[in-house]
Amino acid sequence: MTEQHKSGFVALVGRPNVGKSTLMNYLVGQKVAITSNKPQTTRNRISGIYTEPDMQVVFVDTPGVFKPHSELDDYMDKASLSTLKDVDLVLFMVEPTELGRGDLYIYEQIKEIGLPVFLVINKVDQVxxxxxxxxxDGYQKQGKFDEILPISAVKGIGIADLLQTLKRYLPEGPQYYGSDEITDRPEYFVVAELIREQILHLTNQEVPHAAAVSVEQMNQRINGKLQIHATIYVERSGQKGIILGKGGQMLKQIGINSRKEIEALLGEKVNLRLWVKLQRNWRSDRAFLKSIGYDKKELS
Ligand SMILES: Nc1nc2c(ncn2[C@@H]2O[C@H](COP(=O)(O)OP(=O)(O)OP(=O)(O)O)[C@@H](O)[C@H]2O)c(=O)[nH]1
Ligand SMILES: [Mg+2]
Structure with missing residues (x-):
């Protein structure tokens, strides 16, 4: 007899910067979600699909949960916590320190749903x-977890064990996605994110958080090169100056770095054109947020 096929949806939830997106990319074996050493990198829910012959796991990466200060923050928290309703199991990710207030707030929300919860202690390479x-021992006193799994998403420690444990918990079920599919998001979404990732890597303070990227065109080829047009929105003119840089050097660098990543993703040559536009206080502008894909109404 052949073994049963297992499948399910697994949420990655936790505070900003604990390594949720890094883990998802490691599991999927490709960069589907952007990562950075700055908190609040991920802004939308995004799935990464892991497939093996007798199991398919749809990992749902979510924005780190934190105290909201703007409409965008509010969208991000909702995008995370509403995910809990649509999954079979939760990976509650933390850093290797005792649970703080932020972690415990998230744990309270997870507990209410009544799903199996694995406490995933990431970054164990640092302890x-x-x-x-x-x-x-301390975690066991702070909460009730079905499993406690130490891992390192960067070094790949504990990942095989995590997958084996998941297999024990997931229900019997079909393969939801084709074996070659790695995410539920369209290519233009990942392309916009790859550009935003470079802004996160190359700029500091409030600039990365005040930037949004929208891909306007991505369907024409000239001399065999895919033409991509994208706009970077910022909130203030000072931020526009920083993104442009002296003599346009910063924007050029953002373009060079993200083009490499985009070409690796799409497997073809790309001509990337970037514009920078001022959109005052867009993080609190509901209509604008909706227009660039941060729409609370779309969250189930
Ligand atoms: N040392 C170490 N660093 C890690 C590990 N996993 C992730 N990181 C680093 O932690 C930082 C945050 O990683 P992300 O994957 O962007 O974190 P996140 O939880 O998705 O963050 P948000 O999207 O802001 O919620 C990055 O600099 C990663 O390289 C790990 O296992 N060990
Ligand atoms: Mg993330």
Missing amino acids: HPDKLLPLI
Whole structure:
């Protein structure tokens, strides 16, 4: 007899910067979600699909949950917590320190749903192995977890164990996506994110958080090169100056770096043209947020 096929939806939830997107990319084996060392990198829910012959797991990466200060923040928190209603299991991700207020707030929301919860302790490459057991003892006092799994999403530690454990918990079910599909998001979404990732890497302070990217055109080929037009929106003229840089150097660098990533994703040559536009206080402008894909009404 052949083994049953298992499948399910698994949410990656936790505070900003704990490594949710890094883990999802590691699992899928490709960059589907952008990552950075700055908190609040991910803004939308995005799935990464892991397929093996007898299991398919749809990992749902979510924005880190934090105290909202703008309409955009509010959208991000809703995008995370509403995901809990649509999944079979939750990976609650934390850093290897005792659970703080932010973690406990998220845990309270997860607990209410009544799904299996794995506490995933990420970045264990940063702690001495002797510190791990006392840490796990502490977590067991702070919450009720079906499994506690130490991992490192960067080094790949504990991932095989995580997948094996998931297989035990997931229900019998069909393969929802084709074996070669890696995300539920269209290519233009990932392209816009790859541009935003470079802004996160190359600029500082409030600039990365005040920037949004929209891909306007991505369907024409000239001399065999895919023509991509995208606009970077910022909130203030000072931020526009920073994104442009002296003599346009910064924008040029953002373009060079993101083009490489986009070409790797699409597997073809690309001509990328970028514009920078001022959209005052867009993070609190509902109509604008909706127009660039941060629409609360679309969240189930
Ligand atoms: N040392 C170490 N760093 C890690 C590990 N996993 C992720 N990081 C780093 O942690 C930072 C945040 O990673 P992300 O994957 O962007 O975190 P996130 O939880 O998706 O963050 P938000 O999208 O802001 O909620 C990046 O600089 C990663 O390289 C790990 O296992 N070990
Ligand atoms: Mg993320």
